[in-house]
Amino acid sequence: MKIKFTCSKCFVNGIATNDFVQIGNDDLYFYTCSKGHENVYFLKNEKFELLMESAIYAILDGYYREAVSAMTSSLERLQEFALKIFFRKNGLHDKPFEAAWKEVSRQSERQLGAFIFLYTIEYKSLPDSLTSKEREFRNDIIHKGKFPNYEETINYGQRVLDITFNILNTLRKSDEQIIRNLAEDKKEEMLRKFDDLKEPPFTHLSPTSINLHHDISSFEKTNLLEYIELLRNKDYS
16 A cells, blocks of 8 residues: 655645655655655554555455455554553553563454453443454454455445444543654654654654544544545546
């Protein structure tokens, strides 16, 4: 999947130069625009947002099995994100979280169990999660090689989006400041890895189906079919 960036130097000169850059694992992007200007951008989006977006583009291209896999990864990274918030809320920052995460990082069921228990302790109710039938569907695809059809993929994707918004709505209502702090800390951590930068990077927030870092007043659940049609008309025309 590629992300669209607007060249900061062209923009200053009143020129709209858009370039598509392949997504990577680092949040800093170094690229040269089509006019020859060098750019450095910090991508603010959370990984679960980008994974869901990758899944949606896979649907557009007809790769339904890959879409289900990316959607599942998105949900797992959302759970990791929520656990970071719970740790922060209880005064436990990076090192305690990293030590605990190391114990469960290779087993998704352990991650889910940790998330369910901590969420329930925090909010006094169970989080929204996949049903046993939905988990069976996911496992048949990821572990048994099943190829889902379009309708099955859309239904699963909408369910993952619904769960995502239900969880994030709860997190944002109670811990919006912690979410903002995590984003700032992520930026500072990335900058420490590139302390030889000649100038600070511009921050870029790519539009997605989730848009976590948009204003909470405009945070609304996405209809997957409508969003796919929007992308089809915009990017595939």
